[in-house]
Structures are given as structure tokens and as C-alpha cells.
Amino acid sequence: MTEESLYSRRKRPFETAAAAAVYLASALSAVIFIGITGYVFIKGTGAISWKFLTSVSDPLKRTDGIAGNIINTVYIVGLTLAAAVPAGVGAAVYLNEYAGCGRAAALVNFAAETLSGLPSVIFGLFGMVFFGETLGLGYSLLSGALTLTFMVLPLIMSNTREALRSVPEGYRYGALGLGASRWRMIRTLVLPAAMPGILGGVVLAVGRIVGESAALLFTAGSSRFLPRLSGDLMADLGELGKKVMGSGGTLAVELYLQIQNGNYRAAFATACVLMAALMCLNLVFRAFGRMKKMLTAG
């Protein structure tokens, strides 16, 4: 055996080049992110005022306001999640914990994957014809939310399944071995352990809902009315409930229309509000994740 000195470190040009390329690519994506958000914020914040956030656009007075759109967005997010989360999580739990890896599971999986790749206009077309016309919901927040439910269902389902798969088998065997029923085991161990992953899917879904315009334009419409509140609790609840059946445009839909009408000043302001909302959502989710990690590790 030949004794070779340790001090023979050579330069490896390919390694250096590869490292530089990776470094450049990540720097580029950081620059792009900061560039776009910075540009929108700088152009947008100038047009944001208290009035812009709390009033409704008035074409006669030529004023802009997105209060109605903010409320519509909250409605759409709430209604869509109310339908999509139970359905998506329930389906994933069924497929992962009850159905085994049978043919039904494979079929649903295939359907979900196909559905998640579909352009959102197609959901809009389907929603307009099916919910709007066949079911007679017309242009309404409900019709829009049901349409988006179909759109985000695969997302929530696949994230939940992923989260369920990462739950250690030992939890399942351990619980069943102690005489727990299957549902008990799921409720007390599997779902809590999968919760961060499930919530991650929900956050992604909220992001898609908030950013969606094509699927909503022909289902929920674009109206901007504020609910007329009188101060009487029962009457107001009725009014807020009735709003579900009325048309309403979300922030993203409004943004689309502002751009179409060439109202760029308002468009940047709306975009700014949209981005700020999504960032807040992400921050809250991360803070929650850290808290959860701290609690379980302790």
C-alpha cells in the first residue's frame, strides 16, 4: 500500500461551479420574490386609506373601496372551508384508515390528482352550469363556495392523506392493542398527530380560495354590496344569512375587474391587501407550528 499524504486536497472545478449555480438560483428567486412584493407594496400602499378599506366603490362619485369585497372574501373562505374540510379530511381518513389500499382508494386518488391539475376556469364553467343553473343558485356566494369546494377538495385530501401516512404505525397498533375501537384510535391519536399536516393543507386551500378569480367570476359574481345592518341582532343575523344567496365578488375578482377597467391605482392597492392577508395567514400558521412543536417535545 502506498502512503499518500493527507495534504492533497485538489480543487474540484465542477463542485465549485455546481455550488455557484445553486447559490445563484436561490439568490435569483429571493430577488424575484422581494422585487415583486416590494413593487406591489410601494405602488399599492399609496392608494390604501381608511376610506378605501371601509367603503364600497362608487362609479358615480368615482371613488374606490373594497369593504364589500373583503366581507365577500371572508364569506367565500368560510363557506368553502365549512364544506371542503369535513369532506376532504373525512374522505382521507376513510381511504387511509378504513379502506386499506383497495381499488376504491386508487380510483379516488386518481380522480383527486386529475382534479387538482384542472385549470380553475373549468371549475367556473361547471359551477355556473351545475350550481348556478341546474340547482338554481344563480350568481351567489353559495354557488361560488360550492364550486371552490370541488377545487380545493383534492388539495385538502392529499395533504391529509400525506399527514396520516406519516403518523407512526406504533400509535395505531398501541391503541388497538389496548382495546380501543378504530374510531377512538383515530380521534385520540391519529388525527391529533396529523393535525399540523392537515392544517398545512387548509392554509394552502385558503391561499387558493383567496387568490381565485376565474372560478368565481361566473359563479359568485362581482357585486360589492355591504350587508345592511340595523343593530337588531335577529334581523342582522337574518341579513347576514341571506347574503349567502346573493352575489358577491371577492378581492381577487375585484382586482381582476379593476385591471380590466384600467384602474391600476386601485388594483395595486387591492393586490397589496391580498398579499398582506396571505402573509399574515402564513405567519399565523408558522407560529402555530412552532407552538405545537414546543408542546409535544417538552
Place this chain on the structure above:
Amino acid sequence: MIGRGAMAEYKMAAENLELYYGNRHVLNNISVGIREKAVTALIGPSGCGKSSFLRCLNRMNDMAEGVSIQGRILLDGEDIYDARTDVTKLRRRVGMVFQQPVPFPMSVYDNVAYGPRIHGIRNRQRLDRIVEEALTGAAIWDEVKDRLGKSALGLSGGQKQRLCIARALAVEPEVILMDEPTSALDPAASFKVEELVRSLKQRYTVVIVTHNMRQAARISDYAVFFLAGEVVEQGVTDSIFTYPADRRTGDYIRGRYG
């Protein structure tokens, strides 16, 4: 073979058990008797079906893919594979400790109280007593009594295994199945678990899978030797280890198989 009349003296008994995973014939005409308040060791080379047999005893095999089982397994004379059997009740009476100790991601206390709670015990004082008894029974009480409220994930491997034993004891089973409970532990921790197993037979019927022949000799009263899905020999551990009736048993015990 065990005669029909002899079945009565066993806590559990398998009669002509066949087990398939898909087309794979894993257990072939197994008849084994498990005596009450004694430790029975299942020994045999890797892949011979010990774990599969153990899992049959509390129907943990039901979940496996493509599994099919024929024959009977009796617990106090009742067939656990009968259509009328309530599987959760069965598992309450026949508990299991796994090779890899996996505590639930909750406090030490909640881990042990998990079983009693699913069986409807809510009273705090009663739960406190059960938890203390189970942890004492699993010889880990002194080590965890000051950290009952802390997460069980911070325990050492040996402590986790004893915690999992305590978790199984807390539902007061009649039979405890253990699949190589010491294989992930160092000698000192293994020794503690062995001591524990020996003490458990005062109150419980214990069935334990082990690859360690000295451990089997130390802790078991009866032994069953499996080879390629069949039972070659079963009986009192001392006589099997000193005068094996079958040459293959002697070869295995002396270390001729893997």
C-alpha cells in the same frame, strides 16, 4: 399434539391453526397450549412465524393485508375467532407489548391512563391509583413519579419499553403478549425487563417471543419451538433445554440455525 381433554387446563389454546398472508402459508397446523399464570417462551429462527402466531392470540393480525386464518384459538374455552367475538373486549383481556416501544405523544400519566379511559374509567382518584399501580408493576414508578405530567417521548429506550408494559398492565389484562421486548434495549435495561416479566406471572399469563436462548431459559416456565411455520416441540423449558426430544430443537438451542 395436545389432546382435546387436556385443553381445559390451558388459559389459551390454538387448535390446528393455519395462517396465510395472500398465498404465503406462514403457520401450518399449529396446536399450542398456554398455561395460566406462567411464562411461555416462543423460540425459533427468524421468519419462522413466532410474531405472526403471537399476533393471532389477540387478533392483531386482522389488519394485515390479505391475511386468512383457519382453525381455532380458545381463551378460557371460547373461540376468539368466532363471529360473535367482540375484538375490543378480547384485546382488553389479552394485551400486547411490541418489539419497538412507541409511547403515545402525550404525558407519562396519559399514556398509562389511555387504556383505562377507553374502557370508561373517568374518576380521577381511581385513575391515579391505576396509573401508580401499573407503573409500579412495570418497575418504573420511581423513575417517573416526579415527571408524570411530562411528555413520554423524553424517556430513554428502556424506560419507554417499561412504560409500554405499564400501559398494557393498566387495563388489567389476563394474558400479556410480548414480542421481543428487550431486543432494542441494552443489557441493564433488558435485565430490568426480565425481572419484571418474572414477577408478572404471579398475576398474569405471559407469552413472550425471544431470540435470546439464555433469556428464554431464565424467564420462561414453558417453551414452544417453531421452525418454518410448524411447532416442532413444546413443553417445560428446563426439559426442552436439557433433553430436547427433537434433534432440530437441540441444534437451534445450541446455535446451529441463524
